[in-house]
Amino acid sequence: xxxxxxxxxxxxxxxxxxxxxxxxxxxxxxxxxxxxxxxxxxxxxxxxxxxxxxxxxxxxxxxxxxxxxxxxxxxxxxxxxxxxxxxxxxxxxxxxxxxxxxxxxxxxxxxxxxxxxxxxxxxxxxxxxxxxxxxxxxxxxxxxxxxxxxxxxxxxxxxxxxxxxxxxxxxxxxxxxxxxxxxxxxxxxxxxxxxxxxxxxxx
Amino acid sequence: xxxxxxxxxxxxxxxxxxxxxxxxxxxxxxxxxxxxxxxxxxxxxxxxxxxxxxxxxxxxxxxxxxxxxxxxxxxxxxxxxxxxxxxxxxxxxxxxxxxxxxxxxxxxxxxxxxxxxxxxxxxxxxxxxxxxxxxxxxxxxxxxxxxxxxxxxxxxxxxxxxxxxxxxxxxxxxxxxxxxxxxxxxxxxxxxxxxxxxxxxxx
Numbered sequence: 586x587x588x589x590x591x592x593x594x595x596x597x598x599x600x601x602x603x604x605x606x607x608x609x610x611x612x613x614x615x616x617x618x619x620x621x622x623x624x625x626x627x628x629x630x631x632x633x634x635x636x637x638x639x640x641x642x643x644x645x646x647x648x649x650x651x652x653x654x655x656x657x658x659x660x661x662x663x664x665x666x667x668x669x670x671x672x673x674x675x676x677x678x679x680x681x682x683x684x685x686x687x688x689x690x691x692x693x694x695x696x697x698x699x700x701x702x703x704x705x706x707x708x709x710x711x712x713x714x715x716x717x718x719x720x721x722x723x724x725x726x727x728x729x730x731x732x733x734x735x736x737x738x739x740x741x742x743x744x745x746x747x748x749x750x751x752x753x754x755x756x757x758x759x760x761x762x763x764x765x766x767x768x769x770x771x772x773x774x775x776x777x778x779x780x781x782x783x784x785x786x787x788x
Numbered sequence: 789x790x791x792x793x794x795x796x797x798x799x800x801x802x803x804x805x806x807x808x809x810x811x812x813x814x815x816x817x818x819x820x821x822x823x824x825x826x827x828x829x830x831x832x833x834x835x836x837x838x839x840x841x842x843x844x845x846x847x848x849x850x851x852x853x854x855x856x857x858x859x860x861x862x863x864x865x866x867x868x869x870x871x872x873x874x875x876x877x878x879x880x881x882x883x884x885x886x887x888x889x890x891x892x893x894x895x896x897x898x899x900x901x902x903x904x905x906x907x908x909x910x911x912x913x914x915x916x917x918x919x920x921x922x923x924x925x926x927x928x929x930x931x932x933x934x935x936x937x938x939x940x941x942x943x944x945x946x947x948x949x950x951x952x953x954x955x956x957x958x959x960x961x962x963x964x965x966x967x968x969x970x971x972x973x974x975x976x977x978x979x980x981x982x983x984x985x986x987x988x989x990x991x
Contacts, residue, residue, distance in 0.1 A: 712958050739954060739963035740974060746958070747950020751942060754906070755915050755949070760942035763989070770988040771943060775978035785973040786966070 607632045607639055611653040616709030620650055620717040647718070654710050655698045657691050664722055672726055676777025679723075680769035683745060687753060688765050696753050715742050727780045733787040740779035744772055807845055810835045814856040819912030823853055823920040850921070857913050858901045860894050867925055875929055879980025882926075883972035886948060890956060891968050899956050918945045930983045936990040943982035947975055 610631040614623045625646055629636040643649040647660045663682050670678040687695055699711075720738045728734030748768060752761045760768075778784075813834040817826045828849055832839040846852040850863045866885050873881035890898055902914075923941045931937030951971060955964045963971075981987075 708958060712960060715958065715960060736962060736966070739960045742960065743950040743954040743963070743975075744947050744978075745950070746953045747946040747948070750949045750953060751946040755911060755918065757915060757918060757942045757945065759939060760946070763939070767989040771982075772946075775947075775981060778978060779974075786970040 603632075603634060603638070604642055607634065607642065607649075608653050611649055612710065615650060615653060615713055619709075619713040620646070621713075621721070625649065650710075650714070654714075655694060657694050658686070660714075660718065664718065667722055672781060673777070675723065675727075675780055676775070677769060677773035679741065679776060680745065680748070680772055681766075684748065684765045684769055687749060692753070699749070699754070715739075715746075723780075729781075730788060733784070736787060737779050737781075737784070740784075741776050744776060744779070748772065806835075806837060806841070810837065810842055810845065810852075811856050814852055815913065818853060818856060818916050822912075822916045823849070824916075824924065828852065853913075853917070857917075858897060860897050861889070863917075863921065867921065870925055875984060876980070878926065878930075878983055879978070880972060880976035882944065882979060883948065883951070883975055884969075887951065887968045887972055890952060895956070902952070902957070918942075918949075926983075932984075933991060936987070939990060940983050940987070943987075944979050947979060947982070951975065 607628065611623075611628045614628055614631060623646075625639050626636045628649070629639045632639070639649065643652050644659075645661075647664075650656075651658065651660055663686070666682055667675070667678065686692070719742060720735050723741070724734035724738040726734070727737050751757045752768070810831065814826075814831045817831055817834060826849075828842050829839045831852070832842045835842070842852065846855050847862075848864070850867075853859075854861065854863055866889070869885055870878070870881065889895070919938075922945060923938050926944070927937035927941040929937070930940050954960045955971070
């Protein structure tokens with residue numbers, strides 16, 4: 586988003602205008618600094634509004650992120666069950682939680698978002714989500730030997746991103762038509778290997 | 789490429805113009821019909837030139853494909869060693885052959901091609917390459933139980949595409965900075981599992 590907004594002093598005139606300005610600034614800050622280092626307060630300041638208004642419109646920071654990248658669900662609906670799952674079941678839990686979202690009625694919105702992110706400068710947003718949300722949520726639980734958690738999670742991410750690419754962007758057949766449960770079960774042992782197996786170079 | 793070219797009767801005036809017209813028609817036909825079902829003759833006919841001229845300029849169909857998608861090597865340099873490798877070593881051979889190309893001086897050209905393909909309608913070309921070249925070359929060798937080879941190879945493709953995405957498009961760190969040998973060795977057992985292991989739904 587390189588569109589520059591004319592700064593207007595005082596209270597913004599229209600609600601829709603204010604929401605858009607918050608989202609634009611959120612996208613810019615999330616992409617530049619990542620989710621972890623971006624605060625609601627800094628977004629509110631950049632948009633020229635009060636933090637309370639941002640919370641009022643969008644809820645938590647995760648919900649604002651989802652709104653900024655047009656993801657039509659609260660990421661906590663996925664992150665919650667991830668936190669609950671035992672470590673040695675994460676290999677199956679992760680794809681079983683994430684892949685069905687792409688086959689749901691939300692899939693079209695995801696796909697449109699992914700395409701536009703890939704085409705433009707939104708790669709920073711996907712990177713932030715993978716590095717800050719997934720790496721922090723999962724990586725800290727599989728950090729054995731210490732320091733390896735982030736790398737383990739990024740191997741998992743590479744397989745999950747690849748499934749999405751093969752299935753929804755490249756539309757390889759018959760891969761794209763396989764039941765999502767079959768995909769999840771097929772990649773599960775490999776994801777588990779990345780999460781808790783012995784990996785070259787990590788010792 | 790939806791640009792329509794004015795048809796000119798008779799022999800084309802300039803060599804560079806003829807090459808471009810062949811490449812444009814090759815891209816269109818490869819994307820529409822796949823590599824397997826596209827002949828040099830049909831490309832030559834669409835471009836209004838003799839097949840011999842296409843061979844003269846571009847060599848084999850694989851080389852023409854590589855030129856059409858701006859891949860600066862002959863795919864046979866990769867496909868040859870793939871054919872030589874024993875089946876139970878393919879899990880390591882495939883990433884060891886393919887991933888270093890992305891880290892070589894050709895990497896920038898690959899990346900530019902991938903970005904433009906993802907942004908535009910060139911997805912059909914990547915799909916053709918994966919479905920026709922890789923699936924035929926490798927899939928026929930791991931087709932156990934019969935009919936499973938194509939699916940096995942597409943799981944492999946999903947992991948390889950994901951590595952490329954995570955490393956060169958999303959630039960996840962530290963993943964993007966790991967030695968390519970470490971990536972190849974880490975994903976090798978998983979690729980081998982896809983190629984020759986027991987997979988759910990394939991029996």
